Amino acid sequence: MTRKPHKTRDTKVTSEFEHGWNDMLKGIKKLKKILDGLPEPQFSPEDHINLYTTVYNLCTQKAPNDNSEQFYKKYKEEIETYVSRTLLPLIRGKYDEFMLIELVKRWKNHKVMVRWMSRFFQYLDRFYIARRALPPLYEVGMTCFREQLYQKLHNTVNDILVSLVAQDRDGEQIDRTLLKNVMDILVEIGMGITDYVNEFETYMLKDTATYYSRKASDWILKYSCPDYMLKAEECLKRERERVCHYLPGISEPKLVETVETELLVVHANQLLEKEQSGCLALLRDEKVDDLSRICSLYHKIPQGLELVSSIFKQHVTDEGLALVNQAVEIANNQVGKECGAHEQVLVRKIIELHDKHMVYLCNCFMNLSPFRKSFKEAFEIICNKNVADRSSAELLATFCDNILKKGGSEKLSDEAIEDTLEKVVKLLAYVDGKDLFAEFYRKKLAHRLLCDKSASDEHERSMLTKMKQLCGGQFTSKMEGMVTDLMLAREDSAQFKRYLSILPIGIDFTVNVLNTGYWPTYRTSDLNLPAEMVRCVEAFEEYYQDKSRKRRLNWIYSLGNCNIIGNFDPKPIELVMSTYQGAVLLLFNNSDKLSYSDIKSQSNLGDDDLVRVLFTLSCTKYQILIKEPSTKMIYPTDSFEFNPKFTDRMRRIVIRLPAHQERKRVVEDVDKDRRYIIDASIVRIMKSRKILSHQQLNAQIVEQLRQLFKPDFKLIKKRIEDLINREYLERDRENPNMFRYLA
Amino acid sequence: MGPHRKNGPPNPMSIKANDVDLFHSASNKALMQLLGQIDEMFDNYANEETNVIEAAGIEELCSDLKMRADDVRMLMLAWKMKGKRQGLITQDEWRRGMKALEVTSLEKLVKALPGLEREVRRPLIFKDFYAFAFQYNLTEELQKTLDIYSVCLLLKIVLRSQFRPQVDSFIHFLQIQKEYMVLTLDQWMEFYRFCNEISFPELDKYDEKLAWPLLIDSFVEWLRQNNN
Numbered sequence: 001m002t003r004k005p006h007k008t009r010d011t012k013v014t015s016e017f018e019h020g021w022n023d024m025l026k027g028i029k030k031l032k033k034i035l036d037g038l039p040e041p042q043f044s045p046e047d048h049i050n051l052y053t054t055v056y057n058l059c060t061q062k063a064p065n066d067n068s069e070q071f072y073k074k075y076k077e078e079i080e081t082y083v084s085r086t087l088l089p090l091i092r093g094k095y096d097e098f099m100l101i102e103l104v105k106r107w108k109n110h111k112v113m114v115r116w117m118s119r120f121f122q123y124l125d126r127f128y129i130a131r132r133a134l135p136p137l138y139e140v141g142m143t144c145f146r147e148q149l150y151q152k153l154h155n156t157v158n159d160i161l162v163s164l165v166a167q168d169r170d171g172e173q174i175d176r177t178l179l180k181n182v183m184d185i186l187v188e189i190g191m192g193i194t195d196y197v198n199e200f201e202t203y204m205l206k207d208t209a210t211y212y213s214r215k216a217s218d219w220i221l222k223y224s225c226p227d228y229m230l231k232a233e234e235c236l237k238r239e240r241e242r243v244c245h246y247l248p249g250i251s252e253p254k255l256v257e258t259v260e261t262e263l264l265v266v267h268a269n270q271l272l273e274k275e276q277s278g279c280l281a282l283l284r285d286e287k288v289d290d291l292s293r294i295c296s297l298y299h300k301i302p303q304g305l306e307l308v309s310s311i312f313k314q315h316v317t318d319e320g321l322a323l324v325n326q327a328v329e330i331a332n333n334q335v336g337k338e339c340g341a342h343e344q345v346l347v348r349k350i351i352e353l354h355d356k357h358m359v360y361l362c363n364c365f366m367n368l369s370p371f372r373k374s375f376k377e378a379f380e381i382i383c384n385k386n387v388a389d390r391s392s393a394e395l396l397a398t399f400c401d402n403i404l405k406k407g408g409s410e411k412l413s414d415e416a417i418e419d420t421l422e423k424v425v426k427l428l429a430y431v432d433g434k435d436l437f438a439e440f441y442r443k444k445l446a447h448r449l450l451c452d453k454s455a456s457d458e459h460e461r462s463m464l465t466k467m468k469q470l471c472g473g474q475f476t477s478k479m480e481g482m483v484t485d486l487m488l489a490r491e492d493s494a495q496f497k498r499y500l501s502i503l504p505i506g507i508d509f510t511v512n513v514l515n516t517g518y519w520p521t522y523r524t525s526d527l528n529l530p531a532e533m534v535r536c537v538e539a540f541e542e543y544y545q546d547k548s549r550k551r552r553l554n555w556i557y558s559l560g561n562c563n564i565i566g567n568f569d570p571k572p573i574e575l576v577m578s579t580y581q582g583a584v585l586l587l588f589n590n591s592d593k594l595s596y597s598d599i600k601s602q603s604n605l606g607d608d609d610l611v612r613v614l615f616t617l618s619c620t621k622y623q624i625l626i627k628e629p630s631t632k633m634i635y636p637t638d639s640f641e642f643n644p645k646f647t648d649r650m651r652r653i654v655i656r657l658p659a660h661q662e663r664k665r666v667v668e669d670v671d672k673d674r675r676y677i678i679d680a681s682i683v684r685i686m687k688s689r690k691i692l693s694h695q696q697l698n699a700q701i702v703e704q705l706r707q708l709f710k711p712d713f714k715l716i717k718k719r720i721e722d723l724i725n726r727e728y729l730e731r732d733r734e735n736p737n738m739f740r741y742l743a
Numbered sequence: 744m745g746p747h748r749k750n751g752p753p754n755p756m757s758i759k760a761n762d763v764d765l766f767h768s769a770s771n772k773a774l775m776q777l778l779g780q781i782d783e784m785f786d787n788y789a790n791e792e793t794n795v796i797e798a799a800g801i802e803e804l805c806s807d808l809k810m811r812a813d814d815v816r817m818l819m820l821a822w823k824m825k826g827k828r829q830g831l832i833t834q835d836e837w838r839r840g841m842k843a844l845e846v847t848s849l850e851k852l853v854k855a856l857p858g859l860e861r862e863v864r865r866p867l868i869f870k871d872f873y874a875f876a877f878q879y880n881l882t883e884e885l886q887k888t889l890d891i892y893s894v895c896l897l898l899k900i901v902l903r904s905q906f907r908p909q910v911d912s913f914i915h916f917l918q919i920q921k922e923y924m925v926l927t928l929d930q931w932m933e934f935y936r937f938c939n940e941i942s943f944p945e946l947d948k949y950d951e952k953l954a955w956p957l958l959i960d961s962f963v964e965w966l967r968q969n970n971n
Binding site for chain 2: 693695714718720731736
């Protein structure tokens with residue numbers, strides 16, 4: 001008898017395993033029955049322990065009798081078989097929704113199966129898998145389901161899912177819970193998000209895109225822009241709900257993006273530029289809600305607001321230019337007239353336009369940056385348009401003048417004035433030539449101050465403060481000086497009056513002393529003052545010398561006014577007129593009749609001024625002098641005679657001497673100043689930077705002068721060339737596009 | 744009127760081409776003699792009283808050299824001499840020029856002219872010469888600008904052979920435009936850069952946002968308008 005201990009032992013061991021496995025199989029069968037819903041008693045705790053122990057015993061034996069590996073394999077096989085032989089056919093047998101229902105049911109079954117099986121074989125999980133770095137039992141179970149079942153079905157499942165979603169979109173009733181359950185399966189099977197993303201999400205997004213693309217093509221033709229937007233808003237809302245109900249949260253951004261792309265981006269131009277109902281029309285018809293909707297829907301899309309904001313800019317610019325053109329037409333039809341009411345109206349209307357669209361900007365367009373930019377650019381265009389030969393700077397200055405002067409064309413309350421001034425300054429911010437505005441404003445301010453036409457000191461100062469805030473102190477320093485001068489003059493006048501009262505002059509008069517630096521330069525002439533006035537002047541000179549010996553007074557008679565009593569036969573009338581006119585008139589106290597050349601030599605006025613003066617005294621409705629011959633123009637051959645028969649209804653009449661046409665001079669002066677300012681700026685910049693390219697230098701200059709004016713590119717070039725010629729700068733030898741400062 | 748020699752070195756007429764480094768290798772005594780020859784040449788043309796070659800002398804020199812007065816080589820000669828004022832050649836300038844050219848006689852001068860031209864036409868040197876041409880023609884002490892008429896003449900002499908279409912166009916433009924009465928040195932130099940850098944008449948790389956002078960911007964604008 002040969003000894004065969006091995007075999008005996010092996011057989012013994014093997015049969016131990018088989019014996020053990022049979023026990024397991026019994027347990028597994030029992031489990032399957034339970035899962036199938038067949039009448040079968042539940043597992044008792046004892047059953048459980050027995051099964052667990054079977055595995056335990058067979059796995060704790062020493063090698064090579066350790067059966068862990070076999071058990072692991074068997075476990076896996078069992079589950080695989082179950083899944084592919086049992087579950088798969090069951091699910092495959094169904095279609096559409098029913099397949100999904102079956103899938104969900106069987107998945108639940110599978111999970112139970114895996115859970116119980118894991119418990120039976122739990123010992124493996126404790127030691128074996130860690131030792132061999134193998135996936136744990138639960139994971140094996142999931143992988144089986146995925147590989148043996150889901151991979152084989154997934155296309156079909158995806159199709160069903162997608163078509164259900166499409167039905168949901170079309171408003172049909174679907175079982176949302178079912179969908180959610182299936183989604184959950186996808187996530188669980190994937191053991192993370194990646195599988196889900198790879199498989200279903202991509203598929204779904206593609207279908208979504210197709211779906212909405214079709215809808216968009218249809219709707220774009222059927223619906224007006226606002227209606228389309230309503231539909232789009234609705235769709236997005238529903239899609240978000242869909243995510244809440246059954247789609248996984250991570251899909252939301254991509255889903256929304258897909259829908260937005262198909263509905264809003266693809267047809268953006270066609271949609272927003274619709275003739276009757278697009279953005280432009282909505283702006284015109286003031287459809288605030290629709291515009292808000294458009295803004296909020298397009299807001300999240302990158303560059304989505306570009307088109308809308310450019311339409312906004314177009315609209316504002318068009319409206320503004322239309323207003324300007326209106327004014328231009330009126331101006332062209334009224335040649336020769338001074339600044340008319342229509343220009344006042346224009347500024348008012350632009351202010352209104354600004355206010356109105358500011359509301360749009362803040363309410364509809366949430367003050368977003370693309371719209372702020374459009375708004376600004378639109379007004380930069382509008383506020384730099386000229387009306388006939390008047391620049392926007394002049395128009396604004398004239399507008400201010402009308403508001404600030406006594407008897408201005410507008411009767412406004414204090415609040416309304418403040419408010420209007422505030423708004424004018426807002427418009428000023430858009431004007432390129434702020435320095436030009438300052439010059440016009442200064443001239444008009446001087447006129448108001450000197451002729452005592454300013455309605456309110458407070459408003460004047462308030463306006464200066466507002467301008468200072470916008471453009472800096474240097475902008476308003478001269479003007480503030482002017483206002484102060486007048487204030488001081490008024491304070492001083494009381495003192496001068498007292499001084500005058502002891503002198504036997506017999507004429508009441510006041511003098512405004514102005515600081516040359518602050519005020520515009522005025523033409524004056526060497527007028528021969530009438531004796532009476534000479535006494536006044538001398539008195540003041542003495543008075544003033546006492547006060548401040550170092551200062552020299554320069555008399556500007558062209559700005560003076562006088563009141564003269566004309567002793568006409570019918571009745572005496574007080575004549576309010578300029579000093580020039582008064583000086584000429586008083587000559588007739590000594591002679592009844594004078595020729596043009598007589599008057600000229602006696603008064604010492606230039607032809608320019610004299611012609612204007614004589615015109616107002618003899619050729620207008622107030623014929624204080626009779627001209628011979630009585631033509632309507634003044635000739636050097638004319639002669640003049642006092643008209644004692646002159647009379648008028650009123651006891652006091654004002655005979656204005658119209659001022660010279662100063663516009664050209666203002667523009668020329670400002671142009672000249674600009675040249676110096678640019679020169680100074682260039683030198684300043686180059687001195688500190690030493691070497692700069694042409695483009696950099698330009699950029700710096702524009703930045704430095706931003707508060708004053710927008711320097712013309714060509715002017716800058718010219719100044720650079722001049723400075724090169726004057727050897728402040730030179731071109732760099734290596735790179736002629738760069739400039740060097742020459743110390 | 745030949746040069747008066749004490750110890751007759753070889754007749755200048757028979758000196759060959761291989762004595763080109765005459766000045767460098769000559770001994771002091773020989774050097775003095777060569778300088779003497781240069782001075783004698785000078786005396787041929789100079790005004791006796793002022794000791795300066797003036798208009799008449801220059802005319803004579805030109806005709807001796809068989810050149811017109813507005814020949815570019817006269818200008819090149821002036822450049823070589825580092826002349827200060829157009830129409831005058833001082834003794835220093837003459838000496839400087841002849842020494843630099845290594846010339847002691849009229850014949851040698853004639854022979855040296857082609858070499859001089861080649862030298863000046865080299866790109867780096869030509870730029871310097873071009874600048875010189877402008878400044879040489881300024882008449883007053885503190886003058887910095889040249890009138891349009893002179894500019895046109897000068898361009899013809901100096902630049903036309905090299906850049907004929909540009910120069911012709913530019914001269915035409917200068918004559919019909921009304922904004923500029925004079926040109927500065929910078930504008931003059933920039934025109935040269937323009938000819939060198941910008942293809943003509945395509946003008947494709949020209950960018951008026953760069954540092955080109957306004958004059959050139961206007962020129963290009965005019966060209967573009969007229970070519971449409």
